Amino acid sequence: MTRAASLAVGAGSDHTMDEAALIRAAQQGDSGAFEKLVQNYDQSVLRLAMNLLRSPEDASDVYQEAFLRVYRNLHTFRFDCSFHTWLYRIVTNLCLDHLRKQKVRKQESVTVETEEGPLDRLANLPDDRAAMDPQRTVLSQEVRDRVVRVLDKLTPRERLVFEMRHYQGMRLRAIGDALGTSEEAAKNCLFRATQKMRAALGDLA
């Protein structure tokens, strides 16, 4: 890592300044700075991809492709927007592509046939919170299929906005920036998504 980047990371008082120094160092070919930059964001990127695509392989594809695109195009980043917004534009585009492909291929069936009988793909997803409470586990098993089926019925954009707002806690303005649309359009998307989910899963209240 370059001296400027090390100092910036060491100081730790101003996140934005740290990040700007890291980006500049990475733009000059400092791979340590690039790695640190990735590590600032990659957990939330992987979590978003995992939530949306519900497949570790697909989530890994999005992770790898997104950060390789960042690496290849970092020299074009001119600080016109935040790095977070720039990164999420890449990530959301990749996720939308994957979601659209999944819809076309109808790969989203909850159960898949295997030689050992039907296998519940969702049952393989770890749910640490539910595992701590047996009653919750039973409940989760029963309703998880329904929740996923309803999520699948949302359009890719509604799905993405819902996941980013509900599970990632991103503000609608940031979501709009990432998707290249207005805050109002993102709000409408979230509104439609919650209406559809409420209509189909009202009894979960």
Place this chain on the structure above:
Amino acid sequence: MTCDTARQLLPLLLYGELAFDDEESLEQHLAICASCRTACEQESRFHANLDRFEASVPPGLLAQNRRMLMKSVALETEMKAHPPIWKRVANWLTDPPLALKPVGAMAMLALGFGIARWQPSAELLPATVGASVANPSIARVRYVSNEPSGRVKVAFDEVRPREVEGAIDDESIRKILLAAAKDPMDPGIRVESIDLLKAHTDDEDVRKALLNALQGDKNSGVRLKALEGLKPYAKDVETRRVLRQVLMVDDNPAVRARAIDLLVENREPETAGVLQELLRKSHEDEYIRARCQRALSDMKASMGTF
């Protein structure tokens, strides 16, 4: 505010995404309307219930992705520092050094003048050959003959650059892409052709081209692209046969790792055998060994052969 409007705004209230005025009006309404307050509590429970369905990231996936990413970055950096000759030549031609640009421009001008000066006049050319093909690339001369008039007649096949445009569903475009996927001269063209074709594996010819590329292409980038395209056919018998073969003979760890991923989607006994064999052979590649061990453990198969 009416009860209908209030209930529509409840989800946005819970997300903290209402405009200041709307939030004020809604809170005033909730203060005086018991049924909307109940609806708000229900909405809040529904909201909290959805939290439980967030998928967790499997342990180790983040670390594995970080390792793979940094490997790819190191590879790209290396490629950038020492690009293959064909790429260096292409870069030099498309973006020559600044000092050479005026020289290049002058050379182009001189070439233009030269060609204009030396181009044979139309009356010297045979009637059937137009001026636009005065300088053809000759693929094959079919025959030559001495005409009674004293002139010479030559029949030849000519290669000319052409540009076509169309949808990928167009049969002629697809045929060109299938040919480009086998172009031995340029791995870049092969990668891009396979990348375009891989979304159309419902076409038998495309699937065969991907299988051929996976088995025989010298470039690992092309093989990885072909693997991506074959993902939906991980259950297909022929695809699985090729994947098993690739797993044993391919020299690229990334290709082998992806082949393992596709193969273990179907837990068939042959796969366990191949993985055990691979485990026995690949002493140096820790990563592949770990992948094999994990896949075998998932399949509840033993690590060794007996």
